[in-house]
Amino acid sequence: MELPTNDESLGLYTYWRSSAAYRVRIALALKALPYDAHPVHLLKDGGQQHGAAYAALNPQQLVPVLMHGRRVVRQSLAIIEYLEEAWPDAAPLLPGTARERGRVRGLAQLVACDIHPLNNLRVLQFFEQQWNVPQPERDEWVRHWIVEGLDAFEALVAEDPATGAYCHGDVPGLADCCLVPQLYNARRFAIALERWPTLARIEQGCLALPAFRAAAPEAQADAPSSG
Numbered sequence: 586m587e588l589p590t591n592d593e594s595l596g597l598y599t600y601w602r603s604s605a606a607y608r609v610r611i612a613l614a615l616k617a618l619p620y621d622a623h624p625v626h627l628l629k630d631g632g633q634q635h636g637a638a639y640a641a642l643n644p645q646q647l648v649p650v651l652m653h654g655r656r657v658v659r660q661s662l663a664i665i666e667y668l669e670e671a672w673p674d675a676a677p678l679l680p681g682t683a684r685e686r687g688r689v690r691g692l693a694q695l696v697a698c699d700i701h702p703l704n705n706l707r708v709l710q711f712f713e714q715q716w717n718v719p720q721p722e723r724d725e726w727v728r729h730w731i732v733e734g735l736d737a738f739e740a741l742v743a744e745d746p747a748t749g750a751y752c753h754g755d756v757p758g759l760a761d762c763c764l765v766p767q768l769y770n771a772r773r774f775a776i777a778l779e780r781w782p783t784l785a786r787i788e789q790g791c792l793a794l795p796a797f798r799a800a801a802p803e804a805q806a807d808a809p810s811s812g
Contacts, residue, residue, distance in 0.1 A: 595620035596652035600627045601805035604701060604766035605661040606649040611762040612665045614796035616675040624807035627706055662697050665759060678758040689753050692741060692760035696767045700734035727774050735771065739781040750790050757791055765791050
């Protein structure tokens, strides 16, 4: 396995509680790829992601962004697939056949494309700042879309013989990289996981692995000391 050299080092622009950045941190940890973390505080100073230098790096003003040498990769799923293609032999995150890869990508996109965008920070800030939506209504919005999405995820994995110890088989992969951060978000909004026994079982197995623990929000250098 070829690891990044000094002039091809990996750097990740991240925020400790960003679930999109969390996905990428898990992937990097599973692949045992060393990287330099560059924290971008999404709330401090009105949001450091809106500063001119970062906006030039990522016009969407979102995290994460991966730097591989001078190459820039944006969007969490694109970053993870980039890592998979650049280091295919380092703990593969996608299974071997097109059919299996389609299943795993579908599960990952259920989270990254359907659940997460509806409860992203910028959406909630728009509700608050532009429409003056009270906090209880904003929280209800978040819980509704998390529950609806995870209900579907549970249905897709609960009875599928392709599900194993993890979302697909007995090796953690792309779908698990997306699921675990979304369950972390569910807990943040006081959603009990008992209604999703398969997801809770998969999460328990993931969190027993050092890679997932190292990628956890509270383990990041920019996390508040209080957690």
